[in-house]
Amino acid sequence: MADRANDNITADDVARVAGVSRWTVNRAFKKDASISAATRARVMEAAGQLGYAPDLLAASLASDRSNLVALLVDDFANPHKLVMMERLTRILRQHGWDTLLVNTLDRNDATVALMNASQRRVDAAVLIGVNFDDQELETALGARRIRKLIVFARFSANPNTISICCDDRAAMLQMTDHVIGKGYRRPLFLAGPQTLSAHLMRKETFLARWQAATGTIAAFTSVARYDPTLAYATVTTHLTGLSADRRPDVIVCENDALAMGAIDAIRYEFGLRTPDDIAVTGFDDVPQTTSPNYRLTTYRQPLTAMVEGLVSVLKGETESADLSLFQGRMVIRDSA
Amino acid sequence: MADRANDNITADDVARVAGVSRWTVNRAFKKDASISAATRARVMEAAGQLGYAPDLLAASLASDRSNLVALLVDDFANPHKLVMMERLTRILRQHGWDTLLVNTLDRNDATVALMNASQRRVDAAVLIGVNFDDQELETALGARRIRKLIVFARFSANPNTISICCDDRAAMLQMTDHVIGKGYRRPLFLAGPQTLSAHLMRKETFLARWQAATGTIAAFTSVARYDPTLAYATVTTHLTGLSADRRPDVIVCENDALAMGAIDAIRYEFGLRTPDDIAVTGFDDVPQTTSPNYRLTTYRQPLTAMVEGLVSVLKGETESADLSLFQGRMVIRDSA
DNA sequence: GAAAATTATGCACCCGCGTGCAAGCGGACT
DNA sequence: AGTCCGCTTGCACGCGGGTGCATAATTTTC
The missing domain is CATH 3.40.50.2300 (Response regulator)
Structure with a gap:
């Protein structure tokens, strides 16, 4: 391993180089923050030079928003899971969320894993399991700090969950x-x-x-x-x-x-x-x-639209209606 | 959503209830920490009562160890990926690591995604991509704060990476x-x-x-x-x-x-x-x-053994040898 | 051209926990 | 009884940034 470990470049360092305060540095990295184009450019210049990037851990801690979503999967046998994961990770990333992949295949591990995710302050837990039973749902619900529990690609009658699925x-x-x-x-x-x-x-x-x-x-x-x-x-x-x-x-x-x-x-x-x-x-x-x-x-199923529905839920801009009535389309081949 | 959001139970709250200091509370949650069995029990009792669990974000920030691994995947078409993901997430979890699933299918997103992972201070980035090319490797290497870059299930001659694969x-x-x-x-x-x-x-x-x-x-x-x-x-x-x-x-x-x-x-x-x-x-x-x-x-391929090799690398206890010579076994069926 | 309205920047305090060290406590030993 | 030692517990300080507000620098307005 070469020279990886030039860590520890914080906003303070950049501030020093750019000749501004630390807060101004962080502002430069925040979209629609109140900062002049000139200073922002100067800060970015210094940041690029030092190789600085804001620490998401510290940001999450301070802001109570992690931009992290836990994806709970309990079935790795169905290739469709792969399709869903691809779509979910890609689109979530485009909107600023990262995905924590949580394997809940084993019931015992599931509790621990879920607990762990909650301890990372995930913004939401998304279940794309199909084998999950009611107990798993309860476990998920019991986990503190899981702000939203979303059942994806399957309808859930549980009032404590939001389900995003096709009709x-x-x-x-x-x-x-x-x-x-x-x-x-x-x-x-x-x-x-x-x-x-x-x-x-x-x-x-x-x-x-x-x-x-x-x-x-x-x-x-x-x-x-x-x-x-x-x-x-x-x-x-x-x-x-x-x-x-x-x-x-x-x-x-x-x-x-x-x-x-x-x-x-x-x-x-x-x-x-x-x-x-x-x-x-x-x-x-x-x-x-x-x-x-x-x-x-x-x-x-209209996966892309469904994931976009998920994003709107995460952003809190959903009307909470119509999330379980997405319309897909039949694909007629030769088997019937 | 019912009553999720009784957040904000910190070690301090538990300390108050248990009649000890905050530090003692955290000790109780740490394996082989210097604490008497009696106090630990008292703390755990209080913690359970309050529904407290240590905040991993804060812990990572303070300790500079995230117990997070980024899993970079650029191919969601091969079902074998699903098998690998299952094995990786399960075993990593057993050893205390969580997995960040990063979709690097799109080259442009890949850089951003990787950058993002590094900003979360992942302990390592694991590539299980097969289509990844040299540029992707370089991108990964360029990302700061990625302490270890591991190429899984494929041999890599790049001296800056650790490759874990079968012979x-x-x-x-x-x-x-x-x-x-x-x-x-x-x-x-x-x-x-x-x-x-x-x-x-x-x-x-x-x-x-x-x-x-x-x-x-x-x-x-x-x-x-x-x-x-x-x-x-x-x-x-x-x-x-x-x-x-x-x-x-x-x-x-x-x-x-x-x-x-x-x-x-x-x-x-x-x-x-x-x-x-x-x-x-x-x-x-x-x-x-x-x-x-x-x-x-x-x-x-002997996936389980390989993942355990990965764990030992993460723990820093690897001898760095023999990680690319795992022995699998042929499975002879009818096609040849 | 001065006052008012904006926009920029700086700052105190907080997020929740880890680290290393110092202080407290009790028992064994001379 | 006094001393030394080992195990517990407490604490100051730091991790890197976010929030809201106060202050400073511009711009707008008449």
């Missing part, structure tokens, strides 16, 4: 109608884990719409985790022993991870084809679904 | 020998982008070993990004027009992302089978490769 109901209605319109008649809904606080209404929406539209009752089953391997196993179990005229002709999945497992099972366990023998739909539009192995018909 | 050469030799042993004779090496500072020696190793062992020269080509779609296109171009006796019988890929694209191309563009017509190998063992679509023969 799941509308999305699922659209998907259901598409499936019905395609002429499928024996559906199977493949749901993920069922939790209380932050629940997706996809299954309920699908079942209700299906019955209303066709007069028949749709079958469903659920998987304990959003894991393609588990979906594979569940679908295999479900289809085994069913004769061709009794097995489903379409499997509507709660998300792409499940859908990919389902397609694999259909193809490799039963030698059937998608969509000819059994069609499949997903949700999320993860990059992998474009592979010719899947060509999945799915639904894309 | 790529040994791994590739093993893979090459496996491929040779299987009897393949017309290989194609599919490499990723070629950068200078942090280069994988996989291609060189493969080509050299192949020639030494068989006396023939192996073909190779490269892809501009570690993206299955690009790999698909490149492989398609490469194979188009080749008669069966002139096309490769095995494609050795620099990582799984490329391998998956290759397999898709082989199957869907040419109607060929893997491994019967063209075998394929990858590197990383990402979860997706276990899908029956791929059943990829690949190489698994």
Whole structure:
């Protein structure tokens, strides 16, 4: 390591060089501060020369605003998380926030991790977990100093949280109608884990719409985790022993991870084809679904708009309405 | 939002309740501090009652140790990143470090983002990017206050960095020998982008070993990004027009992302089978490769051990040797 | 051209905790 | 009983900057 450690250049040093007071130096670094263009230029010149940059730690301590957001993730198996992280970190950064990545996979660690985040005075905690249960929500809520608890990409009925998600109901209605319109008649809904606080209404929406539209009752089953391997196993179990005229002709999945497992099972366990023998739909539009192995018909959430909604919440300029009704769009490929 | 905001419980408040001085309160929260068991208990009791937790911002400011690590990621397309993030965040947390996720996808933002991280006094910056080029390295190095720059899962020749990775050469030799042993004779090496500072020696190793062992020269080509779609296109171009006796019988890929694209191309563009017509190998063992679509023969890096190596570097107890010679193991499935 | 209205700059005090050292306390030993 | 020693506890000062207001430097106004 070369000469890294010329630390300790503080605003005072810059002030000395620029011939102003320390406060003027800090003003120079603050947007729309009351300072003349000339002095600011002089300060910046000195700062650049010394390699000075304001210390965010000290700033956070003094101002009680950290510009830090904790991102709680409890599922690293779904590639969609990667997409969300990319979008979140990029856009948050553009608006001045940094992201603390908190792994809450292990329940025990989760409490500690969350506690830790709160001790760093994060401005908000954003949950993009899908497996999180009510207990995790409570833990998060219990943590002091977490000013805002935001559930992202999932609806939460908990009054202590702000949930930013797309209009799941509308999305699922659209998907259901598409499936019905395609002429499928024996559906199977493949749901993920069922939790209380932050629940997706996809299954309920699908079942209700299906019955209303066709007069028949749709079958469903659920998987304990959003894991393609588990979906594979569940679908295999479900289809085994069913004769061709009794097995489903379409499997509507709660998300792409499940859908990919389902397609694999259909193809490799039963030698059937998608969509000819059994069609499949997903949700999320993860990059992998474009592979010719899947060509999945799915639904894309308006992530960018949602993250911008998040930013407005962070800035405190939200009207708190319409944050759970973002409209995405269906992506129709070959799987259904 | 309910009653979140009973902030401002400081060590002083606890001290008052416990009937000790503020310093004693902080001692109680510090491992192996000089304090009697009795007082500590009394302090903790009071703290629990008040819901007090030390402020890490203030602590970092005062102690000049943030227990924060910046994780720089410039590729959110490869699912392997998700695996690494999970492992890194979990193990770092166990050792007391939090992780700042920095998106350096966009070169322009990267500088700002990195600057920002340094302003938070991160103890180290860890690069798990694969596309990062020399300029990015330089930017990182230029950032003040970044005490340690660590290149993770990739070898870096830059003397100002510490690189923690597996013994790529040994791994590739093993893979090459496996491929040779299987009897393949017309290989194609599919490499990723070629950068200078942090280069994988996989291609060189493969080509050299192949020639030494068989006396023939192996073909190779490269892809501009570690993206299955690009790999698909490149492989398609490469194979188009080749008669069966002139096309490769095995494609050795620099990582799984490329391998998956290759397999898709082989199957869907040419109607060929893997491994019967063209075998394929990858590197990383990402979860997706276990899908029956791929059943990829690949190489698994010892991530946990590597992260523990990282921790020891952070703790400053590393011998600085052996950090780039971790031994992983081949995972032989059906693709080769 | 002087008073009023702006805009610039400086400053005291605070954010919450860490560091190193000095003071307090009790027991063992001569 | 007095002294030395080791373990606890208290404290002054500092980490680097933010806030609100007072003061100084300009500019505007009539």
